[in-house]
Amino acid sequence: MKKLEIIIKSERLESLKKILEECQANGIMVSNIMGYGNQKGYTQMYRGTKYVVNLLPKVKVETVVSEETAEIIIDKVVKEINTGNYGDGKIFVYEVQDAIRIRTGEHGQQAL
Numbered sequence: 646m647k648k649l650e651i652i653i654k655s656e657r658l659e660s661l662k663k664i665l666e667e668c669q670a671n672g673i674m675v676s677n678i679m680g681y682g683n684q685k686g687y688t689q690m691y692r693g694t695k696y697v698v699n700l701l702p703k704v705k706v707e708t709v710v711s712e713e714t715a716e717i718i719i720d721k722v723v724k725e726i727n728t729g730n731y732g733d734g735k736i737f738v739y740e741v742q743d744a745i746r747i748r749t750g751e752h753g754q755q756a757l
Contacts (some may be wrong), residue, residue, distance in 0.1 A: 646741040646754070647715035651706045652678070653734035657726050659705050664721045665706075668714055671757045674707045684731035701732065709741055709757060 653661060658675070664671055679700040686699030710718065719736055727733055746756040 646709055646745060646757070647712055648707065648739040648741050649715055649718060650737040650739070651708075651722060651734065652703050652736075653706070653726055654732060655702055655704045657734075658673075658706070660726060661706055661722065664718060664725060665708060668710070668716065668718050668721070670710050671706045672708065674709075676745065678703050678705045682732065682735070687746045703734070708746060711754060722726045 679702055681699050681701055686701060689696045689698060743752055744756040745752055
């Protein structure tokens with residue numbers, strides 16, 4: 646099993662949810678986060694004062710899926726979410742040793 650942490654611009658969330666539904670990801674967790682990567686934020690003028698905004702709003706979506714499904718999701722996200730600009734996001738992939746459904750005690754794939 647693989648855990649995917651997908652960090653994207655908030656306006657791309659609906660597209661990502663559609664991809665995850667198509668790939669039959671059983672569950673997702675969505676968090677609003679702030680951060681920056683290569684773009685290092687932006688500079689803005691407001692009433693004659695210069696502001697440097699270096700923490701940008703992002704969305705982090707987490708899901709745990711099978712290894713085969715993870716590869717499909719990664720390929721689709723790279724193809725469909727990509728705009729070619731800084732700030733498109735990142736995908737972090739983690740190995741998951743086990744998952745346990747508390748209600749039934751099921752382990753592994755059955756717990757997803």
